Amino acid sequence: MSSIGATTPGLVCAHHHLYSVLARGMPAPPRTARTFPEILELVWWRVDRALDLEMVRWGTMLGALEALEAGTTAIVDHHSSPGAVDGSLDVIAQACAEVGVRVLCCYEVTDRNGADGAKAGLAENERFLRSGGRGLVGAHAAFTLSDETLDAVCGLAVDLGVGVHVHVAEDPVDAAAGARWAGRADERWILAHAVHLERALPGTVVHNPRSNLNNAVGYGRPARFDRVALGTDGIGADMLEEFRLAFALARAHDVATSPESVWSWLAAGAELVPEARDDRVTWSYEPMEPWHLAYSTGVRPRRVEVGGETVLDEQGPTRVDAAEIRARAAEQAARLHARLDV
Numbered sequence: 001m002s003s004i005g006a007t008t009p010g011l012v013c014a015h016h017h018l019y020s021v022l023a024r025g026m027p028a029p030p031r032t033a034r035t036f037p038e039i040l041e042l043v044w045w046r047v048d049r050a051l052d053l054e055m056v057r058w059g060t061m062l063g064a065l066e067a068l069e070a071g072t073t074a075i076v077d078h079h080s081s082p083g084a085v086d087g088s089l090d091v092i093a094q095a096c097a098e099v100g101v102r103v104l105c106c107y108e109v110t111d112r113n114g115a116d117g118a119k120a121g122l123a124e125n126e127r128f129l130r131s132g133g134r135g136l137v138g139a140h141a142a143f144t145l146s147d148e149t150l151d152a153v154c155g156l157a158v159d160l161g162v163g164v165h166v167h168v169a170e171d172p173v174d175a176a177a178g179a180r181w182a183g184r185a186d187e188r189w190i191l192a193h194a195v196h197l198e199r200a201l202p203g204t205v206v207h208n209p210r211s212n213l214n215n216a217v218g219y220g221r222p223a224r225f226d227r228v229a230l231g232t233d234g235i236g237a238d239m240l241e242e243f244r245l246a247f248a249l250a251r252a253h254d255v256a257t258s259p260e261s262v263w264s265w266l267a268a269g270a271e272l273v274p275e276a277r278d279d280r281v282t283w284s285y286e287p288m289e290p291w292h293l294a295y296s297t298g299v300r301p302r303r304v305e306v307g308g309e310t311v312l313d314e315q316g317p318t319r320v321d322a323a324e325i326r327a328r329a330a331e332q333a334a335r336l337h338a339r340l341d342v
């Protein structure tokens, strides 16, 4: 991404969970989560089980709006709604299209909701991709997949000619992931986190610095991998913010780290969604250079053009009503929070 003046290509969030926007302000879990598996069980798996398609729709609308407001024109989403699987990827793709954000979808296959849950997840990936949807085959993580389901995920991806988007060794609980995916992954795969991945696998490693800090899973030294992109793991889609955090975290481990090296991770997101290179974001700051941006907070888009169309200007989004989206998403968040089981 060469960045001259105040304009850049569209930014890419290479690992997101758009539904996560609805979890903000949720009631405290029944007890304090003290480990990464407990964070999944007490927070995220309670949230995703309670989702219905109306929640998915308005959570996605808000997540896509916030992406545009941050100059992010493409999202690689990883979705889970075990109570509303069928059609969920269409809802996400449609909502992103309405706002004007590009999206690669996948449904998170896992055995944690039983054999029927795994089948339903596989079927949703297959249905969406065969009907012309854009994305990958999704899988949660090796530690929630039986060998049989893992084989089915890989087989479906090969059949459909796409990669797999999966969490890999995010925490020591998934330390066996490298061995289980070895010989199966290819260059199209998206490997989220890779904090405790002990070997190189083909594909793109997605570093999610804020999420990793928030979950206390450790620092994965992403510079050791050949192909690295940046994601948020569901905490918004402000990629300049994520770049600054990735840079600060890298400096904390190696003070010789240059902003250019971390900027190259942000730019690598466009290899996953090449059209983002033709999108144009005009910023409040000049020049949009890594050494400036590593230390400049509050840089905002003034205009965002996607596929030649202005989808955001100084008045806000051009295709949708931002106030309505925020209000409808707040209603759905309240419904979600009221439904959380314990």
Ligand SMILES: [Zn+2]
Residues within 6 Å of the ligand: 015, 016, 017, 078, 167, 192, 233, 234
């Ligand atoms: Zn994730």
